[in-house]
Amino acid sequence: MEQHIKSLLSQEEIDLINIEINNIKESSKISIWHENPGEKRPEVTETHKIIQNTHVGKIMFDINVPDSVKIKIQNIASENGFILPFHRAAYAEYSAEWGAPELVDHLDSADIFMVDYQLSSNTNWGLVIDGNLHDLKDNEGIAFRPKKQMHGRPEKVFKDGEYVQMLFLEVLI
Numbered sequence: 217m218e219q220h221i222k223s224l225l226s227q228e229e230i231d232l233i234n235i236e237i238n239n240i241k242e243s244s245k246i247s248i249w250h251e252n253p254g255e256k257r258p259e260v261t262e263t264h265k266i267i268q269n270t271h272v273g274k275i276m277f278d279i280n281v282p283d284s285v286k287i288k289i290q291n292i293a294s295e296n297g298f299i300l301p302f303h304r305a306a307y308a309e310y311s312a313e314w315g316a317p318e319l320v321d322h323l324d325s326a327d328i329f330m331v332d333y334q335l336s337s338n339t340n341w342g343l344v345i346d347g348n349l350h351d352l353k354d355n356e357g358i359a360f361r362p363k364k365q366m367h368g369r370p371e372k373v374f375k376d377g378e379y380v381q382m383l384f385l386e387v388l389i
C-alpha cells in the first residue's frame with residue numbers, strides 16, 4: 217500500500233538539493249535517450265550526466281542528497297518493513313521544453329522501495345498508484361514499491377513554461 221507523506225524535507229535540505237541540481241545543470245552535457253517506461257537507464261559519463269528523454273518529456277540525472285535526507289528515507293522504508301540502506305537519488309524534470317511529458321501505467325524492472333518526491337512545480341500532475349490518484353503538492357512524496365505496484369500519470373498536455381520537478385529517493389530491495 218502506498219503512503220502519502222507531507223512536508224518531507226526541511227527548507228535547508230531543499231536549498232542544498234537545488235544547489236546540487238543547478239551545479240549539475242550548469243556543468244554537464246545532455247545525452248538523448250528514448251526510454252520505454254520502467255526500463256533501465258543508460259550509463260552516464262563524467263561529462264554527460266543529464267539524460268533527456270524526448271519520448272516522455274523529461275530530463276533526469278542522479279544527485280547527491282544530504283545525509284539527513286537519506287536517513288528520512290531509510291526510516292520511511294523501515295516503517296514499511298524494509299530495513300535497508302539508502303541506495304540512490306535521482307532528479308527528474310518534466311516539461312514541454314524536453315518533449316511531451318507522459319507516464320503511462322507501468323511496473324519498474326528493478327525492485328526498489330522508493331519515495332516519489334515533488335520538489336517543485338507550477339502545474340498539477342497527479343500520480344496514480346494501483347488505481348489510486350494522488351494529487352501531489354510541493355514537498356510531498358508517495359512511498360511505494362514500483363516493481364509490484366502499477367504506476368503512471370493521467371494524460372496531460374504541458375503548456376510552454378509548465379514544469380514538474382521530482383526526486384526519486386530509492387532503497388534497493
Ligand SMILES: [Fe+2]
Nearest residue numbers: 254323324362
Ligand atoms: Fe516507474
